[in-house]
Amino acid sequence: RSSGINAEYGLSKQDANNWLIIQLACSSIILLSLNKPTIAVGIASLGLVAVYPKMKLLTDYPQVVLGFTFNMGAIMGYSAYTGNILAVTPLALYSAGICWTMVYDTVYAHQDKLDDIKVGVRSTALRFGDQTKPILSRFVNGFGWSLFIAGVAAGMGPTYYLATFVSSCMLMRGLQLVDLDRPHSCWEFFVMNKNIGLLIWLGAIIGNFL
Secondary structure, three states: OHHHHHHHOOOOHHHHHHHHHHHHHHHHHHHHOOOHHHHHHHHHHHHHHHHHHHHHHHOOOHHHHHHHHHOHHHHHHHHHHHOOOOOHHHHHHHHHHHHHHHHHHHHHHHHHHHHHHHHOOOOHHHHHHHHHHHHHHHHHHHHHHHHHHHHHHHOOOHHHHHHHHHHHHHHHHHHHHOOOOOHHHHHHHHHHHHHHHHHHHHHHHHHOOO
């Protein structure tokens, strides 16, 4: 997919490598300005970043690795602010993020399942098959409960709980309606998740006061 993106935007491989170096340099500057626990977590997370691309060839569960990798910011953000890593709030948020990633990225993978079979790419979409919706429903429940636990631990106000409840309902309803055999339907579900993220963010901000 990356080569297709490069071709579409007229980027050479060298252009992509140069941009990667710039991003890594900027990220390193930001990371090294933070406290020691956050730096340690950030460096440790690089291992997950490095192995994730290979997981699509080595396991049926690359979405699990993506969840662990992509949501590390929940722990790093809390650690940067408090210096504490092993607290209920960041771990619950991390759990919620992993569950959420499992849902949206498994549905996303259903877009490419026929091509993935041909080229040998593995995914939870292929692993779960016809049981995708029942299995992902459990992850939606885990997503909702994890957000609830995070809110209780952080002492959030009622607005937060309303926002996270609605977001969980949106995710579950979207999962019920998506047609996993129609790539466009899977894409629409995937894009819909930006609204869920926005709702959670607004609920967290306002929930500090209301």
